[in-house]
Amino acid sequence: MIIGSSDQVPRTTLLKRFPVPRNLGVGPESRIGRGKTWSAPAGAVRVKAFEIYRYDPDSDGNPRLDTFEVDLDDCGPMVLDALIWIKNKVDPALTFRRSCREGICGSCAMTMDGTNWLACTRFISDMAAPATVYPLANMRIIKDLVPDLTHVFAQYAMIEPWLQTRTPEPERERPQSPEERSRLDGYYECILCFCCTSGCPSHWWNGDRFLGPAALLQAYRWLADSRDEATGERLDILEDPFRLYRCHTILNCTRTCPKGLNPGKAIAEIKKMVLERRT
Amino acid sequence: MMPTSPAKRPRPLSPNIQIYRPQLTSVLSIANRISGVVLSLGAVVLVIWLLAAAAGPEAYAVVQGALASWLGQVVLFGCTFAFFLHLCGGIRHLVWDMGYGYELSLIYASGWAVVAGSVALTVLAWIASLLLGD
Amino acid sequence: MDRQHMRSPLARAMGLGSAKKGVEHWWAERVLAVALIPLTLWFVASIIAQTGSDHATFITWLRMPVTTIMMVLLLVALFHHTALGLQVVIEDYRHAGSKFAALVIMRLTCFGLATAGIIAVLHIAFGG
Numbered sequence: 001m002i003i004g005s006s007d008q009v010p011r012t013t014l015l016k017r018f019p020v021p022r023n024l025g026v027g028p029e030s031r032i033g034r035g036k037t038w039s040a041p042a043g044a045v046r047v048k049a050f051e052i053y054r055y056d057p058d059s060d061g062n063p064r065l066d067t068f069e070v071d072l073d074d075c076g077p078m079v080l081d082a083l084i085w086i087k088n089k090v091d092p093a094l095t096f097r098r099s100c101r102e103g104i105c106g107s108c109a110m111t112m113d114g115t116n117w118l119a120c121t122r123f124i125s126d127m128a129a130p131a132t133v134y135p136l137a138n139m140r141i142i143k144d145l146v147p148d149l150t151h152v153f154a155q156y157a158m159i160e161p162w163l164q165t166r167t168p169e170p171e172r173e174r175p176q177s178p179e180e181r182s183r184l185d186g187y188y189e190c191i192l193c194f195c196c197t198s199g200c201p202s203h204w205w206n207g208d209r210f211l212g213p214a215a216l217l218q219a220y221r222w223l224a225d226s227r228d229e230a231t232g233e234r235l236d237i238l239e240d241p242f243r244l245y246r247c248h249t250i251l252n253c254t255r256t257c258p259k260g261l262n263p264g265k266a267i268a269e270i271k272k273m274v275l276e277r278r279t
Numbered sequence: 280m281m282p283t284s285p286a287k288r289p290r291p292l293s294p295n296i297q298i299y300r301p302q303l304t305s306v307l308s309i310a311n312r313i314s315g316v317v318l319s320l321g322a323v324v325l326v327i328w329l330l331a332a333a334a335g336p337e338a339y340a341v342v343q344g345a346l347a348s349w350l351g352q353v354v355l356f357g358c359t360f361a362f363f364l365h366l367c368g369g370i371r372h373l374v375w376d377m378g379y380g381y382e383l384s385l386i387y388a389s390g391w392a393v394v395a396g397s398v399a400l401t402v403l404a405w406i407a408s409l410l411l412g413d
Numbered sequence: 414m415d416r417q418h419m420r421s422p423l424a425r426a427m428g429l430g431s432a433k434k435g436v437e438h439w440w441a442e443r444v445l446a447v448a449l450i451p452l453t454l455w456f457v458a459s460i461i462a463q464t465g466s467d468h469a470t471f472i473t474w475l476r477m478p479v480t481t482i483m484m485v486l487l488l489v490a491l492f493h494h495t496a497l498g499l500q501v502v503i504e505d506y507r508h509a510g511s512k513f514a515a516l517v518i519m520r521l522t523c524f525g526l527a528t529a530g531i532i533a534v535l536h537i538a539f540g541g
Contacts, residue, residue: 002391003303018296020296024297025296029292030293111299114300137299201309236431236433241432245436250304251308254383255383264381315499323526329484330530332472332537333532336468336469366454373443412465
């Protein structure tokens with residue numbers, strides 16, 4: 001099946017998950033137990049089950065998988081609506097980040113049916129039965145669906161995501177032609193939801209050193225900016241067997257980006273720039 | 280022993296490969312890697328074969344016999360498929376490295392082309408080999 | 414462990430800093446990949462043509478100068494590409510001390526196998 005855009009949800013899949021042991025490389029604190037089942041309210045006609053990852057830092061328990069039966073007739077069309085319905089009607093302790101509910105803030109990024117996307121722009125009707133909702137993959141979890149993004153934001157800070165110049169500040173703005181400005185298209189739109197970085201197998205195994213697709217796309221955004229005067233220093237920061245070259249062009253990033261951006265292409269452009277200054 | 284307070288426990292890591300859906304992107308990536316490792320082992324067979332040929336007709340006959348055996352043929356078939364998969368996948372990667380082919384529809388089209396191409400080339404190679412061998 | 418956790422998130426992300434290196438490895442792997450396209454296709458086609466041939470026929474084929482040259486080039490490119498590729502695989506999955514041991518063993522094995530293969534080809538080509 002040819003996927004034409006990243007919002008396409010495949011109707012059929014050969015494999016729901018990679019055939020690896022359930023607890024491959026999973027530390028004892030991360031093992032997931034069976035949780036509770038919360039039944040649908042009496043009289044509900046259209047019911048859909050959601051299996052949701054729960055973790056309570058205030059208890060001694062491990063993470064668990066709770067099943068919630070959601071009354072679809074009482075609930076909006078998006079996965080975020082289902083989460084809000086559960087929080088309002090079933091379990092007020094269910095914790096998740098959300099803000100804009102229209103795909104621009106990036107807060108509600110999570111792993112739904114095994115792929116990363118924003119809960120506010122994923123239709124419940126596109127979800128499997130039962131639907132599965134995990135926090136963003138491969139992150140330390142603060143509570144339930146809330147991941148600790150400290151490390152990936154530190155990696156973002158590393159690429160120095162601001163305009164750097166040496167030319168004295170001009171009287172008015174630093175000019176940029178429309179053509180130069182258009183080179184930022186497809187890169188400046190990133191909302192830093194980290195769907196791509198969380199879905200990148202190379203970041204799973206070497207996330208401590210590999211910057212990951214989100215930070216690298218942002219790095220390219222500044223490399224591509226005609227007004228920036230720190231291109232060489234930026235490439236120095238990036239040129240490293242792990243920081244940049246752990247990208248093996250798997251392209252899970254481009255497949256999953258909920259904004260339809262292309263981190264894989266951005267990284268290829270960085271690699272071309274590094275090569276160009278060496279040959 | 281002091282009881283460990285909940286706050287001091289390490290935070291759990293959310294599952295990654297245990298739950299992330301296999302997609303053509305990741306499946307072909309790991310397939311390229313596995314085929315590369317298989318071909319590394321195939322390269323060992325190549326060297327053994329050359330050493331046997333250099334050692335003389337007897338040693339060469341032993342290696343040829345092993346390769347003609349049921350198990351040897353399975354190994355050779357696997358190496359052939361690994362070779363064509365790695366070749367086609369490698370060409371796809373070279374095109375990417377030049378900066379082309381990153382539209383999602385092209386990623387999928389080239390991916391399926393790699394699957395179809397490597398299967399077809401493997402079958403063709405073995406048909407040619409069987410026709411010439413007899 | 415605790416000391417590690419006291420470091421700032423930025424310090425941890427920066428780690429040991431940039432190696433300012435890596436493009437050579439990446440570039441060499443790709444140059445060798447390009448070289449291997451004709452070399453391996455030639456090899457596979459030749460092997461198919463040689464199916465079922467006896468030792469004498471095989472030796473005669475290998476003694477042809479073109480064959481000798483192509484085989485040596487194939488072995489050099491193949492094992493160099495293999496070493497570069499396996500290095501990435503090892504670095505991906507093996508961390509800490511075992512990584513260095515695995516890298517040393519892998520590199521020496523590739524070097525040894527390439528040398529053995531080349532010597533075998535030259536022995537056949539120039540030997541009595």
